[in-house]
Amino acid sequence: MPELPEVETVRRGIESRVVGRKILDVEVGRERSVRRVGKEAVVHGLTGTTMVAARRRGKYILCDLDSGDAVMIHLRMSGRVLVEPTGTQRPAHTHVVLQLAPRDGLHEEMWFVDPRTFGEVVVYDPRLEAEVLPELAKLGPDPISDRFDGGVLAERLAGRRGAIKPLLLNQHVVAGVGNIYADEVLHRVGLRWSRTVDTLSRKKIDKLAFAIREILAEAIESGGSTLQDTQYVDVEGNVGSFQENHRVYGREGLGCLTCGKTSIRRVMVAGRSTAYCPRCQR
DNA sequence: AAACAAACCTGTGCGC
DNA sequence: TGCGCACAGGTTTGTT
The missing domain is CATH 3.20.190.10 (MutM-like, N-terminal)
Structure with a gap:
């Protein structure tokens, strides 16, 4: 959760x-x-x-x-x-x-x-x-507490292969990103879950690192994401509000808020449900 | 080595 | 209404 x-x-x-x-x-x-x-x-x-x-x-x-x-x-x-x-x-x-x-x-x-x-x-x-x-x-670097930029991320990805999403979920690469935020980050930078690391330019890795910091910071600002089951609340019992800003997670079948032309699709990747826009994310 | 499935638990929501 | 199954924000362990 x-x-x-x-x-x-x-x-x-x-x-x-x-x-x-x-x-x-x-x-x-x-x-x-x-x-x-x-x-x-x-x-x-x-x-x-x-x-x-x-x-x-x-x-x-x-x-x-x-x-x-x-x-x-x-x-x-x-x-x-x-x-x-x-x-x-x-x-x-x-x-x-x-x-x-x-x-x-x-x-x-x-x-x-x-x-x-x-x-x-x-x-x-x-x-x-x-x-x-x-x-x-x-644990890999914490994108909020530690120095974290494209250089650091590129270093953590060096020598690793395969699809980008499972790597974002790997806590040895980056500490703290989970299933919701991995999908949101990938959508923001226009990368599909299946893109392999070897096809990512250094410039793209810079953008990816920036988006990770940005989205996590925005989510903290909103007190986190509370889904329909309202499982997640803070120590005072308050729900978070970042779910209102989700652009792919939990939006399967709904229109993409970025391109407005395609509906969000959901597939299973490494055993985790994965939402993405087939048009915006390549 | 990497990719995948299963395991750890309980609750909920859905189709039949 | 009830039942069985799939699935859920994470991580580790074992198997191909």
Whole structure:
């Protein structure tokens, strides 16, 4: 579900609503959500600590604790983070609850909610990051947090072959682009999902890198994309609005908003549904 | 090595 | 109304 813009929106919410508040108590209702290090490590690692920072690398949220430990939260397909007043009815699939020290007299909890349980919460010693979270070291550049331009992208694509879309989804190439934004980016630069990297000029790669930054930044500005199922909401429960700007994703059969002459088509590529305009994208 | 399918889960929407 | 199937924002693992 959530891609870089949604994850960044959640990170900002954690930064403003959770960072700086002591964690008084921790409940883990589902072992699977903390499978990487186990329930004990999460409960003991968080209880009594205070988050001092909330960072992000691609789709990974990384929070620093005043104990020196760190917390990694990955939402995968259906994870959500919510901050709600203590005592509020918790939704189904609320797997981890952090009781926060009251702020301005308000008692609140942070919930990790995740129906499909692909997501996870990990508490770890940052000195052991390479062993606990080996995937972090393999991530490509973050198009928002890191220096990212055509030169960087060309470097990441060097030596790789095949269709462009699966490469944009590869987190080792670029960290944070997912299925919606890959389709939107490719449409903006007029590239079809099937174009192979070896046919891309350096100038086109510059445009591609620029469009990645541009679209992700615009989406962050809009608070991310919330689809019909309203699965994605920020920590306050607000929906995003970037779906109103989608030009291909979820628009199968509708007229292309750019050329106005062809209808958007949808095919399966590398197991992911892929929307494109056959006229605008070559 | 790369391309693809399956796996991990639950919920929803659709056709019959 | 009910049932079975396809599919969903991600990522890893195993197989050709």
